[in-house]
Amino acid sequence: MKVTFPYMSNSHIAITNILEGLGNEVIPPPKPSKLTLSYGTKYAPEFACVPFKITLGTYIETLEMGADTIVSTGGVGPCRAGLYTTLQEKILRNIGYEFEMITFEPPSRYLKDIIRNFKKLVNKKVSLVEIIKLIWFAWEQLTLLDEVELESFKIRPCEVKRGETTRAYRKIVDIIAQAKNRDDLKEARKLADKIYSSVDRYEDVDPLKIALLGEIYVVMEPTANLEIEETLGELGAYVERTMFFTDYTINNAITDLFHLKGDRDAKKAAVPYFNEMCGGHGRESVGNTILYAEKGFDGVIQVAPFTCIPEIVAKSILPTVAEEYGIGFLSISIDEQTGKAGIQTRLEAFVDLLARKRKKKREEKIA
Ligand code: SF4
Secondary structure (H helix, E strand, O other), X not given: XXXXXXXOOOHHHHHHHHHHHOOXXXXXXXXXXXXXXXXXXXXXXXXXXXXXXXXXXXXHHHHHOOOOEEEEXXXXXXXXXXXXXXXXXXXXXXXXXXXXXXXXXXXXXXXXXXXXXXXXXXXXXXXXXXXXXXXXXXXXXXXXXXXXXXXXXXXHHHEOOOOHHHHHHHHHHHHHHOOOXXXXXXXXXXXXXXXXXXXXXXOOOOOEEEEEEEOHHHHHOOOOOOOHHHHHHHOOXXXXXXXXXXXXXXXXXXXXXXXXXXXXXXXXXXXXXXXXXXXXXXHHHHHHHHHHHHOOOOEEEEEEEOOOHHHHHHHHHHHHHHHHHOOEEEEEEEOOOOOHHHHHHHHHHHHHHHHHHHHHHHHHHHO
């Protein structure tokens, strides 16, 4: 079996380890590029959202590299994400690829299917204890990856030399990716501290605070949002992202399995403005805007794929919410035509606006 899966943030590192540990040959998905998107755009329906096009492009790239099995996730609810794999499988077969598509649906409704699908991916003699250890290690690796990414957001606005934090962060990710056991992870943690402490920083920086929210794929995958976090950090802003891989798994897959309510705070906060289930993370975008305003953030940026219904609904509500809670708001819609230079200009203008607003607020307080 030559297995592949979609690329999202650093998750490919841990997923590759699990699949290899289960005895599969893994064709790791390459980082999405212009070529990936061009394949996806060529074969996807024109109205499809950009995560659909990127993942479709990734599958074409990995099938060309020899993959014969695609592992992905499904979903329920009104958002079209739940139909991604069904449609992508049809498109890929029409182009002429032969492969098996394994889709993991939400655990609360499809636990038996999940177990059956998981068994297909166990291709060597491995005990249940070994499987648990494998998954546990992957979880620790992902947790550390999320931790060091969060730290990069804090350091970047204070860096003296532009780009130094990003270089340090990438070096650290490579070290964590090579970890084979818990001792290696402990060592990686120490090295990460050492590498970050060598980044020259300005003291007494009080950066603007901006939260990044919106649709999961474009929020979490830097190549999909054209590296908004890096750009904002280099413009001197501290960025907080509403979703990280480990948090997302706890708030969705695990809470779903035990019938708990994930992301409760954001959904609860959204109730006065948005109380309907519309799929995706539209409600969370509204709720998080309120929560970040209450935490004293200067602004929020909604990133949304062009044609993403949940985020279109949220976008129609967000200006009112932002106005009422006194927080800056910018919405960026992303499709295959979006360019980094255009986004950079909009981010510069937004940061400038927030800085002036903050200055004015402080002057009014003193007066
Ligand atoms: S949330 Fe939006 S972008 Fe994501 S799958 Fe649904 S419609 Fe597409």
